Amino acid sequence: MVVMEDYDVIVIGGGSTGTSVARDCAMRGFRTILFERGDLASGATGACAGMISGGTKYVLQEPEFSEMCTREVVTLSRIAGHIVFRTPIITAILTEEEIKLRASFVEKYGALTEKRQASPILILSPQEARSLEPKLSNNIILAAYFDEMFIDPFRLTVLTALSAKQHGAEIRTYTEVVDVLHRDGEVYGVRVKDRLTGRDEEIRGRIVVNAAGAWVPEISRIVGIKQTLRLNKGAHVVFDRRITRFGIICRALDGRTVYLFPHETGSILGTTAIDIFTSPDEAEATYDEIEYLISSMEMAVPSVRDARIVRVMCGVRPLIAQWWVPEGDVTRNFRVIDHEERDGVRGLVSVEGGKLVVCRAMAEKITDLVCEKLGREAECRTHLEPLPGADGKVNVEEIASRYHFSPHTAGRLISRQGTLSSIVLSEASNERSLLSSVCLCEAVTEAELRHVIRNEWGVTLDALRRRTRMGMGPCQGFSCGFKAMAILAEERGMGVEEAFRELERFLAERWRGHIVVLRGSQLSEYEMTQAAYACVGSIDMKVGEEE
Numbered sequence: 001m002v003v004m005e006d007y008d009v010i011v012i013g014g015g016s017t018g019t020s021v022a023r024d025c026a027m028r029g030f031r032t033i034l035f036e037r038g039d040l041a042s043g044a045t046g047a048c049a050g051m052i053s054g055g056t057k058y059v060l061q062e063p064e065f066s067e068m069c070t071r072e073v074v075t076l077s078r079i080a081g082h083i084v085f086r087t088p089i090i091t092a093i094l095t096e097e098e099i100k101l102r103a104s105f106v107e108k109y110g111a112l113t114e115k116r117q118a119s120p121i122l123i124l125s126p127q128e129a130r131s132l133e134p135k136l137s138n139n140i141i142l143a144a145y146f147d148e149m150f151i152d153p154f155r156l157t158v159l160t161a162l163s164a165k166q167h168g169a170e171i172r173t174y175t176e177v178v179d180v181l182h183r184d185g186e187v188y189g190v191r192v193k194d195r196l197t198g199r200d201e202e203i204r205g206r207i208v209v210n211a212a213g214a215w216v217p218e219i220s221r222i223v224g225i226k227q228t229l230r231l232n233k234g235a236h237v238v239f240d241r242r243i244t245r246f247g248i249i250c251r252a253l254d255g256r257t258v259y260l261f262p263h264e265t266g267s268i269l270g271t272t273a274i275d276i277f278t279s280p281d282e283a284e285a286t287y288d289e290i291e292y293l294i295s296s297m298e299m300a301v302p303s304v305r306d307a308r309i310v311r312v313m314c315g316v317r318p319l320i321a322q323w324w325v326p327e328g329d330v331t332r333n334f335r336v337i338d339h340e341e342r343d344g345v346r347g348l349v350s351v352e353g354g355k356l357v358v359c360r361a362m363a364e365k366i367t368d369l370v371c372e373k374l375g376r377e378a379e380c381r382t383h384l385e386p387l388p389g390a391d392g393k394v395n396v397e398e399i400a401s402r403y404h405f406s407p408h409t410a411g412r413l414i415s416r417q418g419t420l421s422s423i424v425l426s427e428a429s430n431e432r433s434l435l436s437s438v439c440l441c442e443a444v445t446e447a448e449l450r451h452v453i454r455n456e457w458g459v460t461l462d463a464l465r466r467r468t469r470m471g472m473g474p475c476q477g478f479s480c481g482f483k484a485m486a487i488l489a490e491e492r493g494m495g496v497e498e499a500f501r502e503l504e505r506f507l508a509e510r511w512r513g514h515i516v517v518l519r520g521s522q523l524s525e526y527e528m529t530q531a532a533y534a535c536v537g538s539i540d541m542k543v544g545e546e547e
């Protein structure tokens with residue numbers, strides 16, 4: 001067992017919250033280390049829609065929280081501009097009763113337009129709405145136009161971690177906290193296991209921040225603290241193309257709200273909200289949830305029923321434990337817990353609830369508490385400094401013409417890497433083959449893959465997928481998996497057997513996100529894909545699944 005030197009702050013969890021805490025702590029001068037048991041953004045953060053809104057729902061129920069969200073939308077647009085994008089949305093109204101329900105939303109949310117830096121809300125007749133969005137059904141009786149900002153949750157998390165690293169923090173992915181070291185009512189460190197090498201280590205720290213999302217109670221339990229969250233599962237259906245030009249919002253069959261958003265090169269349909277009472281590790285999307293989403297959305301967009309699904313993703317919201325209220329009424333605000341004050345356990349802080357959009361604000365509050373506990377006065381600057389790649393604008397045409405590739409490829413790279421794009425491409429000046437696209441669906445070049453392997457903790461194929469979208473398009477890794485495997489193997493010095501096992505693991509993970517939707521023609525299509533892997537590559541995707 002290796003015992004590592006002391007840190008001021010140990011952060012558990014590499015989602016949007018944990019990485020934001022690591023960044024803030026490092027920026028305020030604390031010696032900080034973060035442990036994530038999987039890849040960055042492999043929890044709820046990677047399963048979310050990435051909508052950073054002033055809280056379309058919360059504006060009516062929780063105006064103060066909605067104000068905070070609105071402030072954070074503007075902040076994120078400033079500090080992470082290249083990964084934030086605006087999506088125009090049409091709310092399709094299907095019943096008379098809904099007109100009344102939506103009226104107060106239009107009034108209250110409309111009043112925030114200027115603060116949100118958004119377009120005004122416009123009321124549209126069914127004809128006007130259909131002329132803008134021909135995929136809308138004839139059932140709609142009225143519509144409202146507005147827009148919202150979205151962010152790439154994977155890039156947000158990686159860039160936040162990168163910024164933390166630039167300020168001195170250590171970020172350790174695939175490293176699980178397996179024990180929290182404590183004695184006489186004081187937490188003084190953690191024991192971790194590297195999941196790739198199997199190595200055990202003990203790390204000492206003055207404060208442990210438990211930012212493990214839905215797993216927060218599991219960490220607290222280790223030191224004998226009972227902590228309850230309202231764990232709430234949500235699923236998204238991912239389609240292979242943009243079904244509509246606009247984002248569409250409508251009422252679901254049970255009266256909730258569902259949405260169909262253009263998302264990168266495809267569309268996402270979401271979301272469900274189901275309380276769960278077992279381990280978040282067991283949460284999986286069911287076919288029933290998918291049917292619920294499609295049956296609801298087809299009232300507004302009939303063609304969604306025939307669209308090709310490429311994946312279903314699912315995550316667990318770590319909500320504050322409010323009971324005896326429907327899920328929709330549970331606050332999305334957050335609470336920072338000082339366990340010394342609440343449970344008499346020194347050195348442990350945790351966070352409950354929250355949303356992606358307020359991750360920076362959550363971190364600010366947590367780090368304020370860390371400062372108070374460690375007796376340091378340091379101002380938060382996370383809202384002022386841009387994240388890596390967001391310190392300027394990049395000209396797509398200029399990059400495309402300098403490197404002789406298509407504006408589409410240049411545009412996709414810049415939407416992920418911003419001003420870092422020239423660094424990503426710099427090596428390609430001498431070696432033009434690095435400019436060839438490995439993933440055609442998402443226009444990911446070899447240069448970009450090598451860059452994220454070397455600089456962004458890209459240690460597995462899954463990690464490359466989250467950072468670049470390699471394998472996330474219509475083919476789900478079928479055409480790029482092998483090529484990416486060869487690049488990863490070369491960069492990391494992997495042997496042939498190890499490289500193939502890594503590819504199997506990657507494909508098995510893709511398979512897990514697909515198996516639930518396989519019905520009819522989608523099933524036969526998938527059988528063809530499996531046959532191709534088995535016959536051409538000698539790869540049986542179920543091998544990885546059984547591990």
Ligand SMILES: Cc1cc2nc3c(=O)[nH]c(=O)nc-3n(C[C@H](O)[C@H](O)[C@H](O)COP(=O)(O)OP(=O)(O)OC[C@H]3O[C@@H](n4cnc5c(N)ncnc54)[C@H](O)[C@@H]3O)c2cc1C
Pocket residue numbers: 012013014015016017018035036037038039040041042043044045046047048049050051052053175176177178211212213214215232233234235236270271314315316317318353354355356357358
């Ligand atoms: C379907 C869905 C849609 C959503 N849509 C939106 C949206 O549009 N906008 C929005 O603002 N919010 C949205 N949210 C909410 C948002 O995703 C979450 O509130 C937020 O991402 C939570 O981030 P987190 O870092 O707290 O948790 P997580 O992202 O779950 O991160 C916790 C991390 O801790 C790690 N961990 C657990 N145990 C250990 C251990 N022992 N050792 C080391 N690491 C450990 C996990 O692997 C995980 O990566 C959505 C959520 C869901 C589920």
